[in-house]
Amino acid sequence: MPELRRDPIVGRWVIIATERARRPDQFINQVVESGAEKPCPFCEGMESHTPQEIYAVRPRNSAPNGPGWDLRVVPSLAPFLRIEGDLDRRGNGLYDMMNGVGAHEIVIESNKHVANMADLAEEQIAKVIGCYIRRILDLERDERFKYVLVFKNYGWVAGGGRVKHSRSQLIATPVNPKRVKEELIGARHYYDSHERCIFCDLIHQEIEMKERVIVEIDGFIAIVPFAARFPFEIWILPKKHSSDFVQLSDAQKAAMARILKVVLSKLKIGLNDPPYNYIIHTAPFRRQKAGYWRTIEDDYHWHMEITPRLTRVAGFEWGTGFYICPVTPEAAAKFLREVTVV
Amino acid sequence: MIVTTDDPNKPEDYDHDEPQNWRPGACPFCYGNESSTPSEIIAIRNNGTAANTPGWQVRVVPNKFPALQIEGDLERRPLGMYDMTSGIGAHEIVIESPYHHKDLSDLLDSEVANILHMYFQRALDLEKDRRFKYVMIFKNNGHGAGASLEHPHTQIIALPMVPKIVKEEIRGAKNYFEYRERCIFCDIIRQEVEDKERIVMENRNFMAFCPFVSRFPFEIWIMPKKHASYFCQTPVEQIPDLAVMLKGIIARVKKVFGNTAYNFIIHTSPINSDGQAMDSYHWHLEFMPKLTRVAGFEWGTGFYLVPTPPELAAKFLREA
Numbered sequence: 001m002p003e004l005r006r007d008p009i010v011g012r013w014v015i016i017a018t019e020r021a022r023r024p025d026q027f028i029n030q031v032v033e034s035g036a037e038k039p040c041p042f043c044e045g046m047e048s049h050t051p052q053e054i055y056a057v058r059p060r061n062s063a064p065n066g067p068g069w070d071l072r073v074v075p076s077l078a079p080f081l082r083i084e085g086d087l088d089r090r091g092n093g094l095y096d097m098m099n100g101v102g103a104h105e106i107v108i109e110s111n112k113h114v115a116n117m118a119d120l121a122e123e124q125i126a127k128v129i130g131c132y133i134r135r136i137l138d139l140e141r142d143e144r145f146k147y148v149l150v151f152k153n154y155g156w157v158a159g160g161g162r163v164k165h166s167r168s169q170l171i172a173t174p175v176n177p178k179r180v181k182e183e184l185i186g187a188r189h190y191y192d193s194h195e196r197c198i199f200c201d202l203i204h205q206e207i208e209m210k211e212r213v214i215v216e217i218d219g220f221i222a223i224v225p226f227a228a229r230f231p232f233e234i235w236i237l238p239k240k241h242s243s244d245f246v247q248l249s250d251a252q253k254a255a256m257a258r259i260l261k262v263v264l265s266k267l268k269i270g271l272n273d274p275p276y277n278y279i280i281h282t283a284p285f286r287r288q289k290a291g292y293w294r295t296i297e298d299d300y301h302w303h304m305e306i307t308p309r310l311t312r313v314a315g316f317e318w319g320t321g322f323y324i325c326p327v328t329p330e331a332a333a334k335f336l337r338e339v340t341v342v
Numbered sequence: 343m344i345v346t347t348d349d350p351n352k353p354e355d356y357d358h359d360e361p362q363n364w365r366p367g368a369c370p371f372c373y374g375n376e377s378s379t380p381s382e383i384i385a386i387r388n389n390g391t392a393a394n395t396p397g398w399q400v401r402v403v404p405n406k407f408p409a410l411q412i413e414g415d416l417e418r419r420p421l422g423m424y425d426m427t428s429g430i431g432a433h434e435i436v437i438e439s440p441y442h443h444k445d446l447s448d449l450l451d452s453e454v455a456n457i458l459h460m461y462f463q464r465a466l467d468l469e470k471d472r473r474f475k476y477v478m479i480f481k482n483n484g485h486g487a488g489a490s491l492e493h494p495h496t497q498i499i500a501l502p503m504v505p506k507i508v509k510e511e512i513r514g515a516k517n518y519f520e521y522r523e524r525c526i527f528c529d530i531i532r533q534e535v536e537d538k539e540r541i542v543m544e545n546r547n548f549m550a551f552c553p554f555v556s557r558f559p560f561e562i563w564i565m566p567k568k569h570a571s572y573f574c575q576t577p578v579e580q581i582p583d584l585a586v587m588l589k590g591i592i593a594r595v596k597k598v599f600g601n602t603a604y605n606f607i608i609h610t611s612p613i614n615s616d617g618q619a620m621d622s623y624h625w626h627l628e629f630m631p632k633l634t635r636v637a638g639f640e641w642g643t644g645f646y647l648v649p650t651p652p653e654l655a656a657k658f659l660r661e662a
Binding site: 001004017229312318 | 408409410411414420421423424425426427429478484485486487488501502505506507508533554555589607642645
């Protein structure tokens, strides 16, 4: 009998197929990406092919926009949103619109032409995490912005383009995104009635039940969520309550890098280097104003969601918000638990 | 929605080549292979032909690998902090025609009308089952859109609950109605007729347009011009008009993009409910060509990036 499972935070239903369930190993990525790769604008020595750098980790004696860097942040070559201008909210008949003001930055994670973050050194991943935090804190100073979304598209199918150089993106938005809002509201409702963080409760239950846990490392846990939308969807959460990603200590950054590398390596080894997306879900900027909610630091819990792209998302999933997951979360977690990472 | 206005994508800018690596072997939806599907639920067939043999024009069968199962009780239960329900539902396949290589746009108007009749008939039948709260009718055409078989087909899923996005849409429409006592979709139609620039096709009873808030480039909505909350209650005399319009937009999209993958989904009112959505909700068909890959940004935010403004998309489609 198939099961319908409800995500406890946002209330989305997922069909967990059991009759048609496929074994985890049937999802192993078959796609070999073809097509000539363009020359890489993100490699060391190619700095003039990107817009001027916003931030870089580089030795004191090296010049901006020249070689010698370790990590580099540049504005997007094809920005979704632009930094200049006013929001200018307005109506057009019954439609609402505003100018596309925002920031769109690319974090180039290494000066070497490495495709998958899984293949970067732990210390390098920790630097990337530190860089995210630094950029978020800088963007927070711009009063027009409410949220910074940090995400990664790896592989063509996942929107990563044709250039195989490990990088991630930051987008600062002038409104709180709908999906983020839903999650915040879900967490607040739970807090209102339980006076506990829903994510903390979820972590307790997962540790007790064990079957959806992939790995626990130094204060972090990686699980396949109970109502996973996609096969091998993974959440990484700090076990200790924290609403905001930017509050990570140096030790926590190193631990986060460790678990992230393990999880990404498990995906790469176990499922043959599949395309994936990851997104950091964190609390929005807390600007004191009317309607500001004071419990956000108690009721929300930052985490990372990783979604390998192993099946096509059909139109009805977009059209209805109803997902069919063709492998059970328990089987996916077991499979990933058993992948050995050297 | 974020719409690119500075340097919008034109049709040739989309990298949407559709790989045709279908599983080899006999097609279970073609004539002569009727025994490789579960027994048919209903079919439009020539006089004198027996069920599960050739001679049909439209054939409905249960999905061989159903996402949900028809037998059993709807049992809601908790698991610690989690909620779950037994996967009760129905999952049917409408095989649109015997022709393996003919999509809706290649069929006769009357053949498309027959397919629509079949949608109505199945949805009305499933509605009799009180366990079901929503009937979802959708089509995945082509690999890129999630289809696993090439032979054109539509899927019908009956669900024991109303999907989240539909629920939100209904709630939004209801809020608008309570405030203005008008249907928001009727207002959208009025505004689109006035603005003209987003309209793709129009006939006596239906309108097709690229919505102001398109989530995907070249997204198209088909809507009945006269208020109607319920897809299955489309008056018989309007069906030919709907068939022409559905055929027409697929033909236009294919003229602009070649044989691109696409999805469509019919948004209609829930069933077996208190009928409160009748005045405020307006059924429509959402059509989405698969031209871009949805990436992390869209997942994380629910914001969509549209590289071609709907006005420009509508112009290309109108002129196709």
